[in-house]
Amino acid sequence: xxxxxxxxxxxxxxxxPAERATHIERELRSSPVLRQQAAILIHRRDQGGxxxxxxxxxxxxxCLSRSQLxxxxxxxxxxxxxxxxxxxxxxxxxxxxxxxLQDLRESRGPTPDSTRRRRKFFESSAGNLAPSR
Ligand SMILES: [Zn+2]
Numbered sequence: 001x002x003x004x005x006x007x008x009x010x011x012x013x014x015x016x017p018a019e020r021a022t023h024i025e026r027e028l029r030s031s032p033v034l035r036q037q038a039a040i041l042i043h044r045r046d047q048g049g050x051x052x053x054x055x056x057x058x059x060x061x062x063c064l065s066r067s068q069l070x071x072x073x074x075x076x077x078x079x080x081x082x083x084x085x086x087x088x089x090x091x092x093x094x095x096x097x098x099x100x101l102q103d104l105r106e107s108r109g110p111t112p113d114s115t116r117r118r119r120k121f122f123e124s125s126a127g128n129l130a131p132s133r
Contacts, residue, residue, distance in 0.1 A: 003027060008038055012045070025062060029084050039091045064088060069101050 003024055010016050011024045027034050064072075064085060071077035072085045088094050089101070 003034060003037075005037070005041060008034075008041055009045070012038070012041065028062065030080065032083060035084070035087045035091070039087070042091065062088060062092065063094060064097050064100075066100055066104065069097065070104055073101065073104055 007016070007020075008024065011021055014021070016024065028038060068077065068081060069085065072082055077085070085097075089098055
């Protein structure tokens, strides 16, 4: 691990050169340890009155694509990606991705539960509408 707390903080503050930020970005996605480290730093900074989370919410680099979010919803994402999605949504609190996820959830159509309910409803109304013999 070649990323120090100082560097991570600079990343959080968007003060790193793009190349280095991209590197850290990649490390964050693949390393649970680094995410933990970042979460602690964010927590500490937030307590100190600095809202790093706010900066992160503007940090589009760390955002997820819709296909990644879709994979997460469907449960086809790797464990690694799922962890990152949860980190991104819960620790970072990204409203943009939260909104995207919500949107995907709705456009995915009915959940198995509501399909079952609808079918039941349909069957019972079809029964009511059927001509009696
Ligand atoms: Zn995001």
